[in-house]
Amino acid sequence: MINDNNKPTRKLEDSQKSVTGSHSAAKPSGWKKLLSKRWVFPAAYMAAAAIIVTILWMNSDTDKADKTSPAVSSVSSEQTDGASSPDAAPAVANGEALQWPVAKMDDMKTLIPFYDAAASEEERVAAMVEYPNNTFAPHMAIDLARKDAQSFDVQAALGGEVTVAEQTAKNGYEVHIKHANGLETVYQSLTDLKVKSGDKVEQGDVIAKAAQSESEPGEGIHVHFEVRNNGQSVNPTSLIAK
Numbered sequence: 708m709i710n711d712n713n714k715p716t717r718k719l720e721d722s723q724k725s726v727t728g729s730h731s732a733a734k735p736s737g738w739k740k741l742l743s744k745r746w747v748f749p750a751a752y753m754a755a756a757a758i759i760v761t762i763l764w765m766n767s768d769t770d771k772a773d774k775t776s777p778a779v780s781s782v783s784s785e786q787t788d789g790a791s792s793p794d795a796a797p798a799v800a801n802g803e804a805l806q807w808p809v810a811k812m813d814d815m816k817t818l819i820p821f822y823d824a825a826a827s828e829e830e831r832v833a834a835m836v837e838y839p840n841n842t843f844a845p846h847m848a849i850d851l852a853r854k855d856a857q858s859f860d861v862q863a864a865l866g867g868e869v870t871v872a873e874q875t876a877k878n879g880y881e882v883h884i885k886h887a888n889g890l891e892t893v894y895q896s897l898t899d900l901k902v903k904s905g906d907k908v909e910q911g912d913v914i915a916k917a918a919q920s921e922s923e924p925g926e927g928i929h930v931h932f933e934v935r936n937n938g939q940s941v942n943p944t945s946l947i948a949k
Contacts, residue, residue, distance in 0.1 A: 803910050805946050808864045808894060808932050809851060818850040818926050821942040836923075847940035848893070848933035850926060852917070860913045861930045864892045864943075869906040869914075877922040878931070882914050891938075895931035896920040 809815055822834035822845030834846045853859050863884055870891075871883035880897035898918035902908060917930045934943045 803865050804948050805890070805892075805934065805943070806864055806910065807851070807943075807947060808862050808892070808930060809859060810862065814853055814855075814859075815851045816854050818852050818929055819846045819848075819923075821849050821944065822846050823942060838922075848895075848931050849943055850896075850923070850929050850931050852927060852929035856927055858928050859917050859930075861894055861897060861915045861917055863908045863910055863912045863914055864932070864934070865890065866908060866910045867892075869902045869904055869908060872900055872903045872906075877920060879918050879920045880915060884908060884914075889937040891935040893931075893933040893935065895933075896923070896926075896929055 807815075819836065820830065820834045822831060824831070826834070831845075835843045836846045837843055865884070865886045867884045867886035867890075869882060870885045871881060874880050875895075878895040880895075880900050882894045882897060882900065882902060884892050884894075886892065894914065896918055897915035899916040900914070901912075902914045908914060917928050919926070919928050920931070923929070923931075932943060934941050934946060
């Protein structure tokens, strides 16, 4: 026989459970309320997109600054040490003074000057070479062409021994001549070579004709003339007597 005294207790417990359960369901957390709003996810998406766009924009500006400033300011000291020699004496080897690799400089013009770290910003910018992959490098030589854009003979700037006489993919034919006192002259953008490796040449000997190179097609017919002193590129202008 069931004891009636226990019935109210069970009913009370059942009542308490249902009330508790209904109380929990009726009051969801604040996060649930927020996430139940239709505008929450679109707003969060827009905010995240705005943050990402801002970060990309800031990085883009940094990259642009890095690409434009290296043209002048970021040229390393390793590339330009010794390159600027405004007070240097004319280079002499075996009693000969270095001369230009052409018969008459009055007929010539400078297409790209030598990069001089001590020059003005305008002059340094003019002496930067841009390559097809959007990179820049200081021009460690002087490019010469005739004022009438015609072909011309390229001469040995000093007497010495030819160490390189070969064709390259981008620079046309190229000649290197080793001289006394650690000097070396380099001639690029050539055709019709007159010398070969191992030949002895005298100052003023014709070694080739000027041509057009693939690396600098916009310059037309010219000679790329570089002078090295113990392996370091130096400004030919500072070493040739005026």
